[in-house]
Amino acid sequence: MKEKTPWFTVRKALSPIRARSLTVLSFLLPLFIWSVVSYVPFIWHPKVEVVEQGGVEWFQKGMLIDREIFLTEVEKTVATNTEAPIGNRVNPVYLPAPHEVATAFYTAFTTEPKRRSEQWLHESLLHSMSVIFWGFLLSSIIGVPLGILCGTFAVVSKSQEPFIEFFRYLPAPAFGALAVAILGIHDGPKIAIIFIGTFFQQVLIVANTTRKLDVSLLEAGLTLGASKAKLLLRIVIPGIIPDLYRDLRILLGWAWTYLIVAELIGTSSGITWFITQQARYKNFDNVFAAIIMIGIIGMVIDLILAKIGQHIFPWESSKNKG
């Protein structure tokens, strides 16, 4: 009765069950590899953690030794007939096991800052989010209208886009020192880096989206008596808004990728400060937890925005049906 559809069909949707299982799998697979490397002792594990010092004087309990060195020391003890050291194969300290990172998700929040002036993790995260928020907001306030104008009027496009096209190749972090000189060492230059990293792409992407609007909608508007201003406000903007919303979601992800670089500029702050600080203390489980947290925050925000999008653009809901 039910025919087996092949997994690989060009541009056909998978059944919901298949789609959902693949989504889960896409997360489980990396986790599985990570677990294998962490928990199966004969895979990788290039170090040995000393449990019993044995006859080797310079060994200490808990020390991590390269496996080759450990083995030559063992051979030496066998030759000299002294007590052999005992050790377990382990991974380097920079690769914590999944369960350690999982606990770190909790402990990172409860780890008290070493100094009073330092921030708790949640404060660091909030600080990072506010930097992104302001950088992205400022960029959008200028970039979105400019992009729409570029996409609508050839005059604006030809006078603005060539320079923007040039500027977008300049790496945002290159402006770090300049931003510090102008804006001081606190949040100013960080927001500026997010802005520079987002703005130029934003104008071009929004302009392109605007240009993709079906011209016949504008022509229909003209034959219905719409003036230039009305065309822009009543047809161009509502016509592109669902695509614009999608663009902004993608660009927001882009802004996040500039975050770490931005926060290193001036006095390091936010989640970046937390990561560098924890790396210094060799709390790599906390480092991993923080990095994964950035991913989770970014993805959750995007999912929320996608859900909101479905509700505010009701005419988009079944667009794909044709």
Next chain:
Amino acid sequence: MNSLTLPSYLQQSEHVAARFKKLKEREAILEVQGLYKIFESSQGDITALKDINFKTHRREFVCVIGPSGCGKSTLIRILAGLESPTQGQVLLDGKPKSEPGPDRGMVFQGYTLFPWLTIKKNVMFGLQMKGMANVVAESEAMQWVDLVGLSKFAESYPHQLSGGMKQRVAIARALANQPRILLMDEPFGALDPQTRLKMQTNLLEIWRNIDITVLFITHDLDEAIFLADRILVLKANPGEVEELIEVSVPRPRSPEQLLSPEFLATKKRLEELIHPEGEEGDEGFQLIRMTNIGDDVE
């Protein structure tokens, strides 16, 4: 076919002749004078339209027909003001027009309803552009939505409607502005034959009941004869007026007339004009037998 003798397409009953006489006494709404459109390209200029002259009278239904590439879409776009002619002018009520405006309503070939607006709001659009208050615009728009029989769908979005319904809304939207002339660019071209015939009948019904002049572009001969008072036949390369045919099929029209002698006579004449025998560059099919001799179907 030989057994059937068709009357001349020029032969009109007294009744029809009287109707045309009356029609021509009416004032001209749209007048096209010496219209040329030349597209410049690297391979030389292409004359899309050459010396087009014609008039449409008030409440007349004119169809423009012609082979593909005869510039009929260019013509209607110039009439709507969406393109400018290389030479010549378009007069509406005697006044030259070069920009698009609500006095010339347009129904496009593709679906151009605003997808973000409900059906009602689509129809309200032109009224709002005029600066009409929302409450007034809404009640007025609803009358037009009723007229095309879609009041049940007033709050739906265009993507929820079938192709035929979308074009009905497009007609309502154009008419709501009460234009002097309704320009229609192959509006039913994408619809299936049954829907198309229904739409044509509806359109005639609407046309009969309101004071509107229609200029309708099509490449479908039946459609042109069924709808039009007069048919403007264009020929291609360059696009110029070949003939202006008066359709002698009496009104009101119904689908049964598609087989009446007047109808067929007009159709025969149109076919002669549009597909003249021995067309240049027509080499006919070069058939190669690809089946076995014993396998013939007739």
